[in-house]
Amino acid sequence: MSEKLVEVHGLKKYFPTKKGLLHAVDNIDFYINKGETLGLVGESGCGKSTTGRLLLRLIEPTGGEIKIEGQDVMKMGAKEMREFRKKIQIVFQDPYASLDSRFSVYESIEEPLRIHKVYNDPKEMEKRVFELMETVGLAPRVINSFPHELDGGRRQRVGIARALALNPELIVLDEPVSALDVSIQAQILNLLQNLQKQMGLTYLFISHNLSVVKHISDRVAVMYLGKIVEMAETEELFKNPLHPYTKALLSAVPTPRIDIDKQRIVLEGDVPSPIDPPARCRFYNRCYCRCEGCAEQDVQLVEVKPNHFVACMQAQE
């Protein structure tokens, strides 16, 4: 049995807006096993980043429970919280925005070590920074470079080095390769996979790119309009998607081949507003399989096969 590092129950984040309550994350349940990568996919605005930020407690949830190693994050005292902050780190999409432009590579990587007062001896700190640079494949010669002097791939390596500095258990990777060219993207994906193998890291990998998520994840959760609509092991999810949205999403991904016949499900319309959504299946108005019952009540994420969860009444039958 794999051990659960993260368990999330009924997690909610509502943002008050002028037009009403925006249900960014709406009552989601998921878990992440130790040492695995959970991919979180979905289209723009479905709540992926909000979920990631909630895990780190960068924002406070409206409701629900987050447990890390069985400990309730919401009930932690100050001391526990400090330890917790080291355990979970985040890497953002645009390292340009997430790195301080006035900090050199050295200063950027050193910062978390300094804030958490990990080393008293500056020599040791320096050694650690060089070690981290080597780990992420940064040549020592860029140590005094500033973010604008680095290309996107190197900037992302700095972001990863910072995240690794405090020996975290879990890293939330929020679109870590989306801003990169494909040849650099492959370098970073390989780096992340190697680091995970070496250090036993656990990842929450957030992306809208299904090909990338399939490649890197052990399990995948699909989000739509604040809800997780399906969650399963990667192979199962891509071979045997059950939710109509997952099916449409998978069929819409362009694949770089001309020898396979693609049966595309083209969805009509746009994603509806997340402000005060009606209490029914969020996919209702675009669903090509809906029936009368779907309009009447909300639908829960249910385990229909071992480790395969889906929130669709049709699929649950």
Add this chain to the structure above:
Amino acid sequence: MDQNVILEVKNLSLNYVTDDGTVYAVNDLNFVLHKGSTLCLVGETGAGKTSTAKAIMGILPHPQSKILSGEVLLEGEDLLKASKKRMQSVRGSKISMIFQDPMTSLNPVMRVSDQVAEVLRLHKAKSRIEAAKMAKEVLLQVGIKEDRITEYPHQFSGGMRQRVGIAMALACSPEILIADEPTTALDVTIQAQVLELMKELKKQYEMAMIMITHDLGIVADVCDYVAVMYAGSIVEYGDRRHIFTNAKHPYTIGLFGCIPDLSIEQEELIPIKGMTPDPSKKPKGCAFAPRCAYATEQCFQETPGNYEIEPGHWVRCLQFRGEDTENV
């Protein structure tokens, strides 16, 4: 000239002069566009895709950019020599462009229907009433219903804005549509909608299309012909079969190896080592040589020619010298 060719770009080179130096953006570029066909220009950031498109449209920024050499032949007429006035009319009725960010071509303070109508009035000299009627039709074709056409662009989602961009580009039924990453900013399900729409309209309007993208998946979806760009040059050119089943240039092969592909099982991605070259330095020899696993000493010395290794399939790589059917 081949009757089937509508546009031909010959030996195009252009640069940008900036405070930081000269950027050699496009270097000796050649391709042809066949009537009614779709050519994909594919390549990574900075390869020179947008610059090429802007050169064809005559909208390169002045005075930073300079065309150093070449011709852009539209049915035999060199657009690089055309007057401003002539280019304006070409842009209105012969060639249109769609941008990645549809707001580039949209006016934020004008109703969507009025914008499309204005294009028609300007280029097709339609009366106000006629133009309004046609605008409504074109917008309907791209899936924007009548009840929303009097809204402003900011009231639309990204996908809808791009549809309006397409409607504007199509309003005057151009013969060539250049689409510069038209779906890069969109979600996949919306991207699928827009791509389907473009395919349909292309057929209906019998247009030729240049689709610019960095996504080989989109290329596979829409292309008849493919030009793979690297550092301002086309390193490989062929029809869809050539590129997808018989790619020869090490860069093209590298691109296929490094992208995760949903449709197959892959253990490991094989990244292309190193980074794209600094465009302000004109490399001696082949621009890809520093990253190429097959590079020999000669590759760093000699600029590769363009070798036709099978009819219609061109590769710019010294490995293929002598294998070409006809040396050019």
